[in-house]
Amino acid sequence: xxxxxxxxxxxxxPAAVGAAIRRTDMRARGEPALWVLGGALAxxxxxxxxxxxxxxxxxxxTFIPKxxxxxxxxxxxxxxxxxxxxxxFRPDAEVLEALTPEWRARIAAADGYTxxxxxxxxxxxxxxxxxxxxxxxxxxxRERPANVLFIERLEWGPFVGSIKSxxxxxxxxxxxxxxxxxxxxxxxxxxQRWAQANDIEKDEIGAINHKxxxxxxxxxxxxxxxxxxxxxxxxxxxxxxxxxAVQRGNYDKLAVQVEDLRRLNAANTVTFVAVGGEExxxxxxxxxxxxxxxxxSFGGKIAVYFSRWAExxxxxxxxxxxxxxxxxxxxxxxxxxxxxxxxxxxxGVMTALYLREYAKQGRLVSIVRxxxxxxxxxxxxxxxxxxxxxxxxxxGGSIDALFYPERLPNPTFGTGGLLWSALTxxxxxxxxxxxxxxxxxxxxxxxxxxxxxxxxxxxWQTIRNIVLPRAMPGIMTGIILAMARGAGEVAPLMxxxxxxxxxxxxxxxxxxxxxxxxxxxxxxxxIYDVGFQSRNAEAGKPMVFVTTMLLISLIFVMNVVAIVxxxxxxxxxxxSQF
Amino acid sequence: xxxDIATSARxxxxxxxxxxxxxxxxxxxxxxxxxxxxxxxxxVTMPMEKGLVTALIGPSGCGKSTLLRCxxxxxxxxxxxxxxxxxxxxGEDIYARDADVIALxxxxxxxxxxxxxxxxxxxQNVVYPLKVDGVRDKTVLEETCERxxxxxxxxxxxxxxxxxxxxxxxxxxxxxxxxxxxxxxxPEVLLMDEPCSALDPIATAKIEDLISELTGHYTIIIVxxxxxxxxxxxxxxxxxxxGRLVEYGDTEVVFQTPKSGKxxxxxxxxxx
Numbered sequence: 001x002x003x004x005x006x007x008x009x010x011x012x013x014p015a016a017v018g019a020a021i022r023r024t025d026m027r028a029r030g031e032p033a034l035w036v037l038g039g040a041l042a043x044x045x046x047x048x049x050x051x052x053x054x055x056x057x058x059x060x061x062t063f064i065p066k067x068x069x070x071x072x073x074x075x076x077x078x079x080x081x082x083x084x085x086x087x088x089f090r091p092d093a094e095v096l097e098a099l100t101p102e103w104r105a106r107i108a109a110a111d112g113y114t115x116x117x118x119x120x121x122x123x124x125x126x127x128x129x130x131x132x133x134x135x136x137x138x139x140x141x142r143e144r145p146a147n148v149l150f151i152e153r154l155e156w157g158p159f160v161g162s163i164k165s166x167x168x169x170x171x172x173x174x175x176x177x178x179x180x181x182x183x184x185x186x187x188x189x190x191x192q193r194w195a196q197a198n199d200i201e202k203d204e205i206g207a208i209n210h211k212x213x214x215x216x217x218x219x220x221x222x223x224x225x226x227x228x229x230x231x232x233x234x235x236x237x238x239x240x241x242x243x244x245a246v247q248r249g250n251y252d253k254l255a256v257q258v259e260d261l262r263r264l265n266a267a268n269t270v271t272f273v274a275v276g277g278e279e280x281x282x283x284x285x286x287x288x289x290x291x292x293x294x295x296x297s298f299g300g301k302i303a304v305y306f307s308r309w310a311e312x313x314x315x316x317x318x319x320x321x322x323x324x325x326x327x328x329x330x331x332x333x334x335x336x337x338x339x340x341x342x343x344x345x346x347x348g349v350m351t352a353l354y355l356r357e358y359a360k361q362g363r364l365v366s367i368v369r370x371x372x373x374x375x376x377x378x379x380x381x382x383x384x385x386x387x388x389x390x391x392x393x394x395x396g397g398s399i400d401a402l403f404y405p406e407r408l409p410n411p412t413f414g415t416g417g418l419l420w421s422a423l424t425x426x427x428x429x430x431x432x433x434x435x436x437x438x439x440x441x442x443x444x445x446x447x448x449x450x451x452x453x454x455x456x457x458x459x460w461q462t463i464r465n466i467v468l469p470r471a472m473p474g475i476m477t478g479i480i481l482a483m484a485r486g487a488g489e490v491a492p493l494m495x496x497x498x499x500x501x502x503x504x505x506x507x508x509x510x511x512x513x514x515x516x517x518x519x520x521x522x523x524x525x526x527i528y529d530v531g532f533q534s535r536n537a538e539a540g541k542p543m544v545f546v547t548t549m550l551l552i553s554l555i556f557v558m559n560v561v562a563i564v565x566x567x568x569x570x571x572x573x574x575x576s577q578f
Numbered sequence: 579x580x581x582d583i584a585t586s587a588r589x590x591x592x593x594x595x596x597x598x599x600x601x602x603x604x605x606x607x608x609x610x611x612x613x614x615x616x617x618x619x620x621x622v623t624m625p626m627e628k629g630l631v632t633a634l635i636g637p638s639g640c641g642k643s644t645l646l647r648c649x650x651x652x653x654x655x656x657x658x659x660x661x662x663x664x665x666x667x668x669g670e671d672i673y674a675r676d677a678d679v680i681a682l683x684x685x686x687x688x689x690x691x692x693x694x695x696x697x698x699x700x701x702q703n704v705v706y707p708l709k710v711d712g713v714r715d716k717t718v719l720e721e722t723c724e725r726x727x728x729x730x731x732x733x734x735x736x737x738x739x740x741x742x743x744x745x746x747x748x749x750x751x752x753x754x755x756x757x758x759x760x761x762x763x764x765p766e767v768l769l770m771d772e773p774c775s776a777l778d779p780i781a782t783a784k785i786e787d788l789i790s791e792l793t794g795h796y797t798i799i800i801v802x803x804x805x806x807x808x809x810x811x812x813x814x815x816x817x818x819x820x821g822r823l824v825e826y827g828d829t830e831v832v833f834q835t836p837k838s839g840k841x842x843x844x845x846x847x848x849x850x
Contacts (some may be wrong), residue, residue: 361657447694450652454769455759456684457710465710466696 023474026098032050052552059549062542065301067295068148069119070136070275072141079132080148080160081119082274084538088113122150122158126278130157131538140314146295149178151272154286154318157539160270161274166284170267178292186283190268194285197261198300200254203509215240215247220406267446267508287566312546320502321530322540328502328549331555334419334518335506337487339422339516343484345479347426348433355434356441357463369438376431384492387424392416392496396517411516416497418506419516424496429482436478440471469569470479476566480559487555491526498525524550579696587703589703592837594827596814598627601768603797604649609663611644613656618644619665620821620822626767631814633829635805637844641821642801646769649799650686651679667766684711687760687796688769693752695744695759700736703744703755707763724764724839729795730758731788749780757788761796768792774807786811805845809833817841 026032066082073079090112096104107114118133124130151159166175168186175183222236268284288311291304315325351372359365396413404412413419444467452462468475490498499519506518531537531544602625611619619641626632630789634642647653649665650774651672664671672682684707695703704726705719714717725738727733732754736747744755753773760768773781789798789811802808808815809829816826817838825832825841836842843849 341683445694447690447692448696450655451688451690451694451696451756451759452706452710454650454652454683454686454688454690455707455710456680456763457706459679461710465706470697 005577021317023372029250047279055545055552057550058542058545063305063312063548064151065293065304067298067519068150070143070145070148071119071139073134073138074140075138078120078275079121079134081121081132082121082150084117084131086117087129088115089135090114092138095135099137107137114423115399120158120159122273123156123278123280126158126274126276126280130536131152144294146292147291148275148292148294150293151282151290152323153282154288157319157323157536159272159274159280159282161280164271164273164279166271167269178290178477182234186268187287190284191287192267193265194259197258197265200261204254205251205258208247208254212247215243217406218334224405289501302402313550317526319502321526322534322543324535326521326523326526329521329523329526329547330550330554331505331507332498333487333523333551334500334558336418336422336425336493336520336522337558338484339418340425340486341479341483343422343426343530344429344433344482345475347474348430348478348482349437351430352437352441353463353468354435355466356438357459373429374433379491380428380489381495383424384495386418387427387492387496388416391420391423396420415517416495416519417517418497418520419496421493421520424492425486428489428492429486432482432485433475433478436481437471437475440474440478443474444470458501473570476562476569480562481564483562484555484559487558488524488551490522490528493522493525498522500529523547523554527551528576579624590838592825592827592841594831594837595627595830596630598630598813600628601626602626602667602790604616604799605664605666605669606645607664607666608710608814609645609648609661611641611648611653611662611667612660618821619648622818622823624816624823624826626799627814629794630813631800631811631817633808634799634801634818635803635808635815635844636818636824637849638803640818642816643771645818646799648771649767650683650688652688654679657845676724684763685765686769687757687763687765687769689753689756689773690773692774692810693749693756695747695752695755697743697745699741700744700747700755701740704758704762705794706759711763714729723810726758726762727755727791729756729761731784731791732758748781749775749803750784753777753781753785754788761792766797768796770798772801772803775803782807784803803834817844819844 030565049243068080069083070078070080077550091107091114096107096287099107116133116138119134120130121127121132122130145161145330148160150164151161153159163175163178165172166180166183166186167173173182176186212220217239219233219236222230222233225231265283265285269281270284270287271279271281289304289307291300296304305517312325313330316328318324355368356364359368392413392415396411396415396417400408400414448466448470449462452466453459457465497519497523502519502521504515504518506520507513508515527544527547530540530547534540604626606622606624608627609619609622610617622641622645632644636642642694644653648661649672651748653661655661661673664673666672667682667685671677687707696706698706700725701719704723705713708719708722724733724737727736732751735751736755744752753776754794757773774785777785785808789800792798794814800808800812813828814827815831815832816830817824817840819840825836825838827837831837832841833845
């Protein structure tokens with residue numbers, strides 16, 4: 001330092017100049033640190049991109065129709081199925097003993113390993129299994145005949161085989177091909193009747209049941225109010241019974257209609273024959289989709305692919321959720337997330353407003369702030385336990401006792417449901433909103449507040465007119481983060497209202513239209529259920545990817561909407577600042 | 579508090595105030611102020627004449643902005659602030675226990691160092707003081723807006739885009755908008771805290787013209803670092819130094835024949 005200070009412009013030697021401009025040390029310039037930082041970022045991005053690519057790849061490919069191999073083994077068994085996956089394995093010694101010397105040599109050359117293929121054989125009702133491993137060394141013939149069909153049914157999973165004969169309106173007839181107009185028309189008719197019968201059962205008979213239940217509850221209410229011996233009760237009883245008789249009459253009429261539809265459908269059947277010669281007769285109404293897997297044109301493949309997507313997105317699940325659609329789960333996830341945002345946004349914003357604007361900044365506020373931040377670290381299942389204990393049992397139990405005494409001992413709000421799930425997740429995500437809102441409020445320039453106060457505005461008017469609008473983009477960011485966190489959360493929901501299969505959507509045409517007390521389905525839980533809780537884990541696996549892809553897309557769409565709203569606000573409130 | 583210093587500081591002040599004829603609007607009496615332990619104002623006594631422009635000058639940190647912000651109690655926002663003495667607006671002590679701060683601020687307009695338009699339309703900005711006062715009558719609001727913008731010499735520039743965001747205006751326009759906002763509710767006193775320090779010379783000249791035009795309608799108190807500006811626009815000038823009022827009186831006297839040695843040193847540029 002001193003030396004440099006004494007060196008004046010005049011007496012600087014060339015050597016001194018050279019020393020002064022010597023290259024800066026690489027470490028001093030932070031180059032290694034830069035590489036580490038960049039590497040960390042690249043690693044993170046690569047992992048996320050890899051994960052998304054894996055999910056998308058599997059999710060997109062799942063619904064493509066695959067060809068069917070018909071495999072003949074050395075012992076004469078014939079198996080037909082979609083090749084599902086291949087793997088290397090090490091056959092046991094006894095198995096090797098029985099092989100031809102040629103195969104033994106080949107396996108020995110590969111260090112004792114050989115490959116086998118997993119076939120999705122379907123025909124669970126005939127074989128008692130859906131999948132079968134076939135080692136390569138047992139295969140004598142592998143072919144792809146054009147007449148093998150892949151048939152998706154309402155029950156028992158897919159069927160692999162060919163059509164033997166069909167019965168249309170009770171008359172047996174041979175079918176030349178799948179395009180046979182008589183067959184196509186009969187199948188369409190059967191499916192329509194089936195849908196119609198379902199609709200009647202679900203909507204009209206459902207409405208009758210709803211009315212009967214309402215009448216029963218009405219009567220029970222009168223009983224609780226005035227006792228069993230009162231004239232009120234007797235009058236109500238007579239009224240309810242008369243009403244019930246009418247409803248039962250209606251029910252009987254509808255039941256006859258359904259019965260007729262079912263009987264007509266029973267006359268339309270198809271008899272299939274599996275490759276092993278086993279026969280199976282199915283009602284046409286139960287055939288969701290069928291196609292000649294090995295004889296499918298490109299257009300046909302596309303049609304099957306999109307028809308499967310349409311079913312997935314627009315229908316209800318069947319076969320223990322491994323087949324059919326996820327519409328109730330999409331609906332449940334969106335409804336729950338929306339409700340959660342409605343609950344968490346005002347609650348978090350109000351809390352942050354008080355903390356930042358009104359509370360005296362001191363030890364107590366610091367403790368509150370630290371506690372709020374720590375809440376974000378509590379395991380989510382703990383929130384589930386709390387939600388069940390506090391919301392469902394305590395709050396919901398009280399609501400039931402006060403407003404629905406006639407329904408007891410059946411709980412209405414006193415068990416898990418949509419509302420309690422949304423509130424539990426709101427509690428889980430409220431720290432995110434509080435922290436983001438506090439930061440947004442702190443970032444509002446002091447000059448704005450002073451300008452408003454100097455105009456004679458009260459503190460509350462200043463907050464409402466100036467501070468809140470200015471902080472809104474920041475608050476929205478917090479809400480977006482909370483939404484993303486909440487929409488993907490599963491563990492607490494398993495305790496407070498998510499079910500494997502919800503009989504009814506939380507929104508329907510029956511008064512009061514939105515049923516916050518109902519349990520619901522959720523995509524996150526659906527993933528867990530399909531992947532790990534179903535009878536058929538192999539069949540569920542591709543569905544895990546598809547459902548994951550769908551959940552990620554749903555969260556993505558909701559976030560994009562929120563971000564668009566936020567940016568619109570930001571443009572409005574943060575123009576060119578001086 | 580050390581009484582010796584307090585009395586001597588008071589005796590040090592040189593007064594030769596130019597009278598406006600209408601009496602004093604504001605009477606600052608013996609005002610002392612502490613930020614926590616640090617004393618920022620020492621026994622300031624200062625009457626402000628109605629209808630005149632009073633400039634507060636002095637080096638940075640001398641307490642002139644603090645004094646200005648005492649007048650509409652903006653200092654209330656500061657934690658750990660304590661005050662002794664009184665400020666009277668038409669004889670009413672604004673620091674009295676039952677004084678209504680919000681009502682007080684409605685009687686005063688304030689213009690800040692940096693333009694601080696609100697993130698809303700030009701129209702909404704100007705009528706903001708009326709809106710928070712509960713005025714909803716559209717014709718009243720529109721008339722007020724035009725009158726305020728005209729008195730801030732901004733009407734002709736913005737009359738066709740009153741519904742556009744105020745943040746789209748230039749810096750000078752924004753500051754004049756803030757002046758329009760400050761005069762919209764027809765205040766008795768207009769407080770200006772270095773209103774031109776963030777503006778270029780042309781915008782500054784416009785604001786100064788504006789101040790000259792507003793003289794007579796309003797009692798204006800302006801804090802400025804720019805001594806030429808103080809000399810140009812004000813009737814009375816107060817020179818403050820280290821929290822004390824050193825000299826307060828006729829602007830011409832302060833700048834040409836100051837009575838205090840310290841004022842002499844400051845206005846001739848020997849320190850500060």
